[in-house]
Amino acid sequence: xxxxxxxxxxxxxxxxxxxxxxxxxxxxxxxxxxxxxxxxxxxxxxxxxxxxxxxxxxxxxxxxxxxxxxxxxxxxxxxxxxxxxxxxxxxxxxxxxxxxxxxxxxxxxxxxxxxxxxxxxxxxxxxxxxxxxxxxxxxxxxxxxxxxxxxxxxxxxxxxxxxxxxxxxxxxxxxxxxxxxxxxxxxxxxxxxxxxxxxxxxxxxxxxxxxxxxxxxxxxxxxxxxxxxxxxxxxxxxxxxxxxxxxxxxxxxxxxxxxxxxxxxxxxxxxxxxxxxxxxxxxxxxxxxxxxxxxxxxxxxxxxxxxxxxxxxxxxxxxxxxxxxxxxxxxxxxxxxxxxxxxxxxxxxxxxxxxxxxxxxxxxxxxxxxxxxxxxxxxxxxxxxxxxxxxxxxxxxxxxxxxxxxxxxxxxxxxxxxxxxxxxxxxxxxxxxxxxxxxxxxxxxxxxxxxxxxxxxxxxxxxxxxxxxxxxxxxxxxxxxxxxxxxxxxxxxxxxxxxxxxxxxxxxxxxxxxxxxxxxxxxxxxxxxxxxxxxxxxxxxxxxxxxxxxxxxxxxxxxxxxxxxxxxxxxxxxxxxxxxxxxxxxxxxxxxxxxxxxxxxxxxxxxxxxxxxxxxxxxxxxxxxxxxxxxxxxxxxxxxxxxxxxxxxxxxxxxxxxxxxxxxxxxxxx
Amino acid sequence: xxxxxxxxxxxxxxxxxxxxxxxxxxxxxxxxxxxxxxxxxxxxxxxxxxxxxxxxxxxxxxxxxxxxxxxxxxxxxxxxxxxxxxxxxxxxxxxxxxxxxxxxxxxxxxxxxxxxxxxxxxxxxxxxxxxxxxxxxxxxxxxxxxxxxxxxxxxxxxxxxxxxxxxxxxxxxxxxxxxxxxxxxxxxxxxxxxxxxxxxxxxxxxxxxxxxxxxxxxxxxxxxxxxxxxxxxxxxxxxxxxxxxxxxxxxxxxxxxxxxxxxxxxxxxxxxxxxxxxxxx
Numbered sequence: 036x037x038x039x040x041x042x043x044x045x046x047x048x049x050x051x052x053x054x055x056x057x058x059x060x061x062x063x064x065x066x067x068x069x070x071x072x073x074x075x076x077x078x079x080x081x082x083x084x085x086x087x088x089x090x091x092x093x094x095x096x097x098x099x100x101x102x103x104x105x106x107x108x109x110x111x112x113x114x115x116x117x118x119x120x121x122x123x124x125x126x127x128x129x130x131x132x133x134x135x136x137x138x139x140x141x142x143x144x145x146x147x148x149x150x151x152x153x154x155x156x157x158x159x160x161x162x163x164x165x166x167x168x169x170x171x172x173x174x175x176x177x178x179x180x181x182x183x184x185x186x187x188x189x190x191x192x193x194x195x196x197x198x199x200x201x202x203x204x205x206x207x208x209x210x211x212x213x214x215x216x217x218x219x220x221x222x223x224x225x226x227x228x229x230x231x232x233x234x235x236x237x238x239x240x241x242x243x244x245x246x247x248x249x250x251x252x253x254x255x256x257x258x259x260x261x262x263x264x265x266x267x268x269x270x271x272x273x274x275x276x277x278x279x280x281x282x283x284x285x286x287x288x289x290x291x292x293x294x295x296x297x298x299x300x301x302x303x304x305x306x307x308x309x310x311x312x313x314x315x316x317x318x319x320x321x322x323x324x325x326x327x328x329x330x331x332x333x334x335x336x337x338x339x340x341x342x343x344x345x346x347x348x349x350x351x352x353x354x355x356x357x358x359x360x361x362x363x364x365x366x367x368x369x370x371x372x373x374x375x376x377x378x379x380x381x382x383x384x385x386x387x388x389x390x391x392x393x394x395x396x397x398x399x400x401x402x403x404x405x406x407x408x409x410x411x412x413x414x415x416x417x418x419x420x421x422x423x424x425x426x427x428x429x430x431x432x433x434x435x436x437x438x439x440x441x442x443x444x445x446x447x448x449x450x451x452x453x454x455x456x457x458x459x460x461x462x463x464x465x466x467x468x469x470x471x472x473x474x475x476x477x478x479x480x481x482x483x484x485x486x487x488x489x490x491x492x493x494x495x496x497x498x499x500x501x502x503x504x505x506x507x508x509x510x511x512x513x514x515x516x517x518x519x520x521x522x523x524x525x526x527x528x529x530x531x532x533x534x535x536x537x538x539x540x541x542x543x544x545x546x547x548x549x550x551x552x553x554x555x556x557x558x559x560x561x562x563x564x565x566x567x568x569x570x571x572x573x574x575x576x577x578x579x580x581x582x583x584x585x586x587x588x589x590x591x592x593x594x595x596x597x598x599x600x601x602x603x604x605x606x607x608x609x610x611x612x613x614x615x616x617x618x619x620x621x622x623x624x625x626x627x628x629x630x631x632x633x634x635x636x637x638x639x640x641x642x643x644x645x646x647x648x649x650x651x652x653x654x655x656x657x658x659x660x661x662x663x664x665x666x667x668x669x670x671x672x673x674x675x676x677x678x679x680x681x682x683x684x685x686x687x688x689x690x691x692x693x694x695x696x697x698x699x700x701x702x703x704x705x
Numbered sequence: 706x707x708x709x710x711x712x713x714x715x716x717x718x719x720x721x722x723x724x725x726x727x728x729x730x731x732x733x734x735x736x737x738x739x740x741x742x743x744x745x746x747x748x749x750x751x752x753x754x755x756x757x758x759x760x761x762x763x764x765x766x767x768x769x770x771x772x773x774x775x776x777x778x779x780x781x782x783x784x785x786x787x788x789x790x791x792x793x794x795x796x797x798x799x800x801x802x803x804x805x806x807x808x809x810x811x812x813x814x815x816x817x818x819x820x821x822x823x824x825x826x827x828x829x830x831x832x833x834x835x836x837x838x839x840x841x842x843x844x845x846x847x848x849x850x851x852x853x854x855x856x857x858x859x860x861x862x863x864x865x866x867x868x869x870x871x872x873x874x875x876x877x878x879x880x881x882x883x884x885x886x887x888x889x890x891x892x893x894x895x896x897x898x899x900x901x902x903x904x905x906x907x908x909x910x911x912x913x914x915x916x917x918x919x920x921x922x923x924x925x926x927x928x929x930x931x932x933x934x935x936x937x938x939x940x941x942x943x944x945x946x947x948x949x950x951x952x953x954x955x956x957x958x959x960x961x962x963x964x965x966x967x968x969x970x971x972x973x974x975x976x977x978x979x980x981x982x983x984x985x986x
Contacts (some may be wrong), residue, residue: 184728201786208790333808335815461814474816483814484822491787503808503815511787513797518806522821527800529793564801 115160118151119167121235126174128226136219138255142262143223143243145175146211147235149186150242153206154234157192164190178263178574178595205265205532205553210244212267214661216252220245246270250660260611260666263595264571265532265553271659274606276567278558280586281326283543286337286345325604327545332561334544335503340429341459348386351691358630360644363675364695370682371700378700381686384456387696389477391463393451399444399465401477404696408438412479433478444475446482453495458502462519466496472507474519488515488524491534499540504561506547508535514549516561528559530566539580548589550577556591558603568606572599581622581631583645590631592619598633600648610648610667614641614676623687623695630674632695634684640677640697647672716741751775 061084068077125147129140148171155164172183185202189195195203215223227236239245248271261268337345358364371378371392380393383404390402403409410433412418421431449468456463456477463475470491474484491510498505508514514535515524528535533552540547546567547559556577558568575594582589588609592598598612598619617637624631629646648667656663679699686698720737729736752767754775759767787793809815816822 181728188727204789332805335808336810476814482823484817490785511793512790513793518815520809520812520815520817521806522817524800525803525805527793527797529790529797532790534787561805564797 115155115158115163117234118155118163119170122148122151122167122171124230125235132219132222135252136222138258139215139219139252140223142213142215142258142267143239145179146213146243146267147238148172148175149183149206149211150238151234152186153189153195153203154238156189157195159192161190176262181575182265201533202265206242209266209532210242212244212246212270214246214248214253214268214270216662217247217249219252220247244270248660248662251662253662256668257662257664257666260608261572261661263554263574265555268571269555269569273566273569276560276565278567278603279325279327279331279543279545280541280603281323281543282586283326283329284323286342327543332545334501344386344459348691351386352626354692355626356693357627358625358693359646360674363642364625364630364632364689364693366640366677366695366697368679368682369696369698370679371698374700378685379450380453381698382454382456383686383688383696383698384460385458386460387688387690389456389460390698391454391456392698393454393465393467395450397445397447397449397451397467397469399447399451399454399463399475400441401444401463402441408440409442409477409480410434410439411437442480444480444482446473446475446485447471449492452493453497455496455498455505457498458500462498462502464496464498464505466493466507468492470509472496472505472517484519484522486517486522488517489513494534495537497538497540499544500542501544504540504544506538506540508538508549510534512551514538514547514559516547526559526561526564528557528564528566530557531555536576536578537580539582541582542584542586548580548582548591550580550591550593552576554593556580556589556601558589558606568601568603570599570601570606570608572608572611573597578618578620579622581624583624584626584628588645588649590622590624590633592622592633592635594618596635596637598622598631598643600631600645602652607664608666609652610672612641612643612672613668614670614673615639620683620685621687623689625689625693625695626691627693632687632689632697634687634697634699636683638679638682638684640679640684640687640695641673642675642677644672644674720744747779751779754778 061080065077065080068074068080126144129137129144132140152164152168155167168183168187172180175183182202185200189200189203194200195207227239246268356362356364369390374392374394377394377396378392379395382391383389388403388405388407390404391399392402393399401409412432413421413434417434418432421428425431444463444465447465447467447469451465451467453466454463455465461477462483463477464472465475466472470487470489470493472486472489472493473482474486475481476483486507489507489509489511493507493509495508496505497507504516504518506514506516512529512531512534514528514531516526516528517524528547528549531549531551531553535549535551537550538547545561547561548556549559550556550573554571554573554575554577556568556570556573557566558570559565560567570589570591573591573593573595574597577591577593579592580589581591587603589601589603590598591601592615596613596615596617596619598615599608600610600612601607602609612631612633615633615635615637617635619633619635621635622631622633624645629644631643631645632640633643634640651667653665656665680701681704682699682701684697684699686696688696690696717737720740724732724736724740751772752775755767755771758771758774759765762771764771788796816824819825
């Protein structure tokens with residue numbers, strides 16, 4: 036495991052440094068070897084380290100577990116009063132550097148501060164620890180204050196051994212990653228070795244990982260943009276894998292389209308109609324080198340109903356309003372009244388005919404947004420007498436006596452945190468605080484399946500654009516992919532350091548993006564469950580994600596009120612959109628991807644110019660050198676801000692004709 | 706407001722100081738009460754457990770070790786945290802190494818096997834008259850039989866007994882002998898017939914408890930036949946009729962003479978009656 040191998044690394048590192056190995060670390064390594072039956076290595080190490088059996092036994096009596104020994108990496112015999120001086124010394128050194136290097140080196144101050152504090156606490160110097168903390172905590176960045184407050188609950192050594200505090204665990208087990216240019220790094224190394232500040236050196240070696248790149252040092256803006264992750268930034272290996280971000284080849288719908296068209300629009304010749312078709316369709320028929328093979332992951336076949344839906348979709352797409360910076364979208368807002376703090380989530384179906392809202396008392400309600408009412412299916416006897424070959428069989432199976440404007444679905448034991456309608460509008464998924472995901476039928480209006488896998492609240496659930504697969508994100512730091520006909524998940528994405536707050540499928544259903552409370556966004560591959568992209572930059576939890584319709588970009592919004600646009604090919608940030616004043620709850624791209632709408636807790640909807648971002652993106656730059664990346668954050672990207680009256684914006688949806696629908700609860704001002 | 710009035714007890718002031726320390730600057734006043742209640746409950750639980758442990762160790766007084774043990778056990782029990790990262794990674798690695806399952810073509814609604822779904826009926830129809838053959842509610846494939854059985858049934862009451870797959874049960878009572886008019890106490894998983902199908906049964910009998918709907922109430926039967934049917938916690942609104950079924954009820958006097966068990970003839974349609982063979986699954 037990575038963590039225990041670091042222990043052996045530390046043991047090795049400490050040997051040349053001080054010629055005296057930490058007994059505890061050695062014992063931990065021996066325990067690990069023993070646990071894994073590596074007898075040869077164990078005996079060799081024992082012989083070399085000259086550890087007698089007696090020493091080992093006494094250690095075992097004290098029940099030194101591997102995890103406890105890991106915590107013992109904080110063990111040191113250093114004089115606690117030195118720590119304050121050491122930190123102050125480091126600060127003055129950073130300030131004394133050239134401006135070019137200063138910004139890069141100042142990123143080291145936060146992790147050093149945290150680890151120094153933890154070391155003081157572990158070695159029992161409580162008073163020194165609190166002195167140290169109160170002197171230096173205000174120097175840290177604003178967005179770190181919340182994490183620091185959580186750290187201060189750890190005051191004594193006993194607090195550290197129990198594994199409740201997840202933040203603590205993340206700091207203990209993962210290394211804090213920093214990216215620095217070679218010049219800054221040599222400066223730092225020289226300073227630490229000159230002054231022979233041994234505690235500082237050990238901390239830097241043990242707990243920090245400095246990824247050095249050859250290039251110009253980064254500017255303040257670049258560093259600020261990508262900083263913020265719980266354990267720092269990402270090293271370059273994390274974003275190396277190739278991501279197939281292209282869209283799947285669309286099945287041929289031309290025949291169906293012509294049938295529909297001739298009925299509707301009359302005199303135009305079929306040939307002329309074909310040329311006027313959606314340009315997206317034309318592109319897909321060519322081979323896209325960045326697109327995955329259609330059989331890369333098994334997808335359900337398209338039924339007749341699906342073909343008809345697609346044909347309808349293309350017809351609607353032709354009547355679409357073209358949005359750009361001169362043609363802003365019209366917004367239709369659905370307000371939930373008398374639902375104060377009750378509405379927790381909303382979702383609109385792809386064809387904009389159904390609206391579902393989840394409530395904090397565990398109910399769901401589905402409304403029809405079209406004049407057509409919601410009906411239940413007929414009983415068995417009536418269904419038997421229907422002619423199955425009739426054209427309008429889908430109409431006849433529904434019972435008009437059960438028609439209603441809305442339907443309620445009850446079943447969850449806790450608040451419903453997310454809902455998702457399937458692309459064929461037959462199923463609804465809901466995720467709740469009780470740890471279950473429920474599948475509901477929107478034809479017979481009952482609960483079909485209850486998927487139990489997470490034992491902790493599930494924050495988000497989403498169907499794949501092709502139906503059949505769905506992904507759920509939970510407090511247990513995993514996202515799981517399920518299929519509707521298996522009662523257990525088929526993929527588990529583990530890797531986040533804190534709860535996973537949102538999850539989305541890529542338009543080609545081959546990748547899943549997750550956003551977490553550890554301030555990072557990860558992209559996972561469906562085929563083998565590996566994490567192909569890690570993107571840091573948010574300063575607080577990520578609440579919403581959205582892929583652009585062409586699959587190239589990912590937009591994320593979070594509690595830090597920023598909206599960030601990522602390029603999936605490289606994993607780099609392309610744009611940083613800052614205009615919201617509070618948490619961003621939902622994002623939506625317009626149908627052809629030229630516009631991005633975002634809405635949130637500050638009661639506003641803001642519309643951004645995606646076309647400009649794509650045009651201004653510098654595609655020639657080498658992504659491996661962070662200092663070459665330019666991030667677009669010009670204020671001209673904001674095309675419009677639309678304010679509501681005390682209504683939080685929970686859901687956004689562009690219809691097929693590019694009308695923007697928004698939903699939210701009206702919260703009366705107290 | 707966050708700060709309690711100066712006249713509030715010391716405990717409340719301490720609690721608000723703790724909250725302020727942990728970063729909670731603004732809160733509703735009842736938060737302090739909730740936190741104090743929680744603290745009191747937690748501390749008494751821990752002390753009670755510690756007393757048990759010290760008694761077990763044959764000690765006269767409660768020791769610091771007892772307290773430590775009590776706290777440790779309580780933490781493992783109540784305050785569970787998500788599994789550690791290495792365990793998650795290991796489990797994920799195993800799961801992700803299996804290839805994605807193939808999609809069966811043309812398989813209708815893609816749902817897990819029936820035992821993992823909530824689509825089974827959780828009641829069965831049973832005839833009151835002992836000699837008659839018992840008719841059971843069948844799963845989806847044979848629900849047609851169920852519905853059609855309801856209609857031609859004349860005379861004997863239909864006692865519907867629930868119990869399947871450990872789900873809440875349902876009772877259908879018959880009101881008058883002329884046509885079977887089942888009273889249905891609903892259950893959430895009645896997907897086989899669908900809510901509409903069920904309402905058809907009701908409407909055909911012309912009786913409804915008035916509580917049928919897609920939101921359903923739930924009622925369970927205990928294995929031993931108690932006089933009262935307990936109400937399940939999940940949905941509220943237990944029908945008022947779930948009182949003691951053993952109370953003799955009038956009505957249904959025009960039943961045929963064969964009355965196998967006492968209390969059957971005098972069944973109040975609104976009160977459930979229980980029989981010994983209700984639970985003979």
